[in-house]
Amino acid sequence: MTDPTLPRANMPFAGIATFARAPYVPDLAALEADFAVYGFPFDAAVGFRPGQRLAPRAIREMSTRFGMDWGPQNPGYWDVETGRWYLRGARLVDVGDVDPLYFDLEHLDRSAQALVGGILRAGAIPVGLGGDHSVTFPILKAFAGHGEIDIVQIDAHLDFTDAICGFTRSNSSPIRRAAELPHVREVTVLGIRGLRTNPEAYEAARARGHRIVLQSEIRQKGIGAALDALPSGRRVYVTIDIDALDPSVAPGTSSPEFEGMSVTEVRAILREVARRNEVVGVDLVEVNPYLDVGGMTSLLAARLLVEFMGYIHGSRQG
């Protein structure tokens, strides 16, 4: 209880850590929002170092730094670089988490379907906090019946491996599974690098017509190489694997790859994808708080999502 005559200080370290201090709205029937953030705390599909199940909480914690008054009175944030206000009047809510049951994928998929499907039916944009990258497939399954979508994937890895010893749901396979969904059209993947690219997956992605931009191309030709590959005028789902970024800025992830994207490059891609397209959903995956340094990776994840929502909201306002 607070004294109603006292002004509300709302310090980032006080109170319950919802995403960016948004109201917690677990009842999807009551959902009225532009953006609905949810957690997807699952990491049973990771091939190396686990811990991504704890990322939604870690990202929410750091996101309190970007707390604002989400509602019609929201002044938003002022961007010193452009002199513009973003997220003015934007309504953001935090709807809680998908409900995993150990490694029961049927339970997981049904829970994801209920949560993400409920957000879509309410007309809000789902903003997911992973989780390892396998969560993107059940999220995209929940988009069935909500129109065709293109995927923009920002990632060091293709995640297009068909199966590992017959197992088709690892965090190396989500885009392969998603590409089999009838409502998923074109895929653009930016930032590929490293020594472990699966040649079968690479050829299969090219054969399906994926636009693949290697990080080495961005290094050589500049960020235009990535921006030129982006779709235009489409309904786009954006999946951001934090390992797309260089491990010097995003160390808290399971499979870091050196020579990665800069924050500047990722921001430019997010700005452009929102400017050119209707963004219908986003997730940010593979943050691993156990491997993080001073919460930097979680802070960066929160920052990128707040800023991306600003670009999306700005492009909708015209």
Ligand SMILES: [Mn+2]
């Ligand atoms: Mn990935």
